[in-house]
Amino acid sequence: MEDTVYEVGMSEYKIAESPIILISSGIGSCLTIALYDRTKKIGGMAHAMLPEEHPNEKDDEDSPARYVDKAIKTLVSEMESLGCNRKNFVAKIAGGANMFAGLGEYSKEIGVKNVFEAKKILAEMNIEIVAENTGGTSGRHVEFDVSNGLLSIISKI
Amino acid sequence: MYTDLTISQQEADKLTAISELGGEKASEALSIMTNQELSVEISGTDIAKLEEISKSIGENDLVTAVFLKIQGDLNGGIILLFPEKSGLNMVDLLLKNQSGTTQKLDSMGISALKETGNILVGNYLTAMSNNLHLNVIGSVPDLATDMKDSIMNSIAVELSKNNARETMIFKMQFQVTDNSTSGQMLMFFDAASAEKMKSVISKI
Numbered sequence: 327m328e329d330t331v332y333e334v335g336m337s338e339y340k341i342a343e344s345p346i347i348l349i350s351s352g353i354g355s356c357l358t359i360a361l362y363d364r365t366k367k368i369g370g371m372a373h374a375m376l377p378e379e380h381p382n383e384k385d386d387e388d389s390p391a392r393y394v395d396k397a398i399k400t401l402v403s404e405m406e407s408l409g410c411n412r413k414n415f416v417a418k419i420a421g422g423a424n425m426f427a428g429l430g431e432y433s434k435e436i437g438v439k440n441v442f443e444a445k446k447i448l449a450e451m452n453i454e455i456v457a458e459n460t461g462g463t464s465g466r467h468v469e470f471d472v473s474n475g476l477l478s479i480i481s482k483i
Numbered sequence: 484m485y486t487d488l489t490i491s492q493q494e495a496d497k498l499t500a501i502s503e504l505g506g507e508k509a510s511e512a513l514s515i516m517t518n519q520e521l522s523v524e525i526s527g528t529d530i531a532k533l534e535e536i537s538k539s540i541g542e543n544d545l546v547t548a549v550f551l552k553i554q555g556d557l558n559g560g561i562i563l564l565f566p567e568k569s570g571l572n573m574v575d576l577l578l579k580n581q582s583g584t585t586q587k588l589d590s591m592g593i594s595a596l597k598e599t600g601n602i603l604v605g606n607y608l609t610a611m612s613n614n615l616h617l618n619v620i621g622s623v624p625d626l627a628t629d630m631k632d633s634i635m636n637s638i639a640v641e642l643s644k645n646n647a648r649e650t651m652i653f654k655m656q657f658q659v660t661d662n663s664t665s666g667q668m669l670m671f672f673d674a675a676s677a678e679k680m681k682s683v684i685s686k687i
């Protein structure tokens with residue numbers, strides 16, 4: 327049987343139960359955060375663009391996972407509302423590359439800041455990062471198999 | 484502060500006309516550089532959410548991208564996108580090699596493509612500067628070969644400065660008439676730049 331695949335676009339998140347595969351293509355300086363509850367076989371993945379939500383940000387329902395901090399909090403609370411317990415969560419993160427060496431101060435550090443923010447928020451929530459593939463100068467295509475928690479990454483060589 | 488980007492149909496038409504003049508200058512320059520005839524298609528003015536900019540431009544294949552920031556009175560960026568094979572063919576055209584000679588981008592090829600970026604963007608922005616009476620220049624070019632979506636999503640991040648959610652886009656597609664090489668040039672401007680342009684064109 328063919329696995330069902332859901333695409334997680336930029337600034338989006340999805341939560342799914344086994345046997346779904348969540349896919350995020352085109353990760354550059356963005357960060358994908360995958361959370362997995364091994365006991366329930368429920369997983370969630372977010373494709374966040376920027377580290378932190380601006381204090382005066384206007385709400386944007388089209389972009390619920392634009393920010394790493396808000397995306398992680400949303401994933402955790404929605405997975406808990408499905409009966410998961412964050413004590414059983416593990417996290418995997420991928421992305422945060424710097425694709426263009428000459429970009430200005432603003433976006434040069436965004437990839438690094440996205441990774442830093444994810445680590446900070448996950449530590450505050452006591453969720454362990456069990457795997458990480460971040461940084462560098464190459465884009466990534468990420469597939470998250472919710473049946474077993476496996477996160478696969480494709481990069482060009 | 485985040486400001487909504489809005490333009491009327493009339494404004495869009497005027498801006499498209501100005502972009503077309505820049506596009507014509509850029510394609511003339513490319514035609515001279517490569518000594519080839521080009522077919523060029525310039526599309527209208529679009530407003531797009533940053534999250535959507537990659538979706539409108541083809542499959543997520545490997546592309547070679549040359550990116551320059553737009554600085555001065557207007558802010559934004561210009562990206563030249565070549566399908567990977569077309570990028571290699573373009574290097575052969577620029578260096579007057581026999582077609583198929585370049586199989587991998589070396590430092591010579593990278594320089595040639597960056598210089599192409601400089602010349603196309605320089606011609607485009609000079610025409611725009613003259614027509615809008617604004618001072619606009621391109622930054623030093625930057626090059627990457629990678630998945631199209633990864634590249635465009637990184638550009639979206641660069642364009643998200645000042646909490647921007649949207650961008651104004653002009654597009655130009657070009658093809659060398661022997662079909663060996665094709666590419667796109669995309670010009671992005673932020674909301675403040677769109678306002679400045681609207682103010683100028685209202686007096687034209």
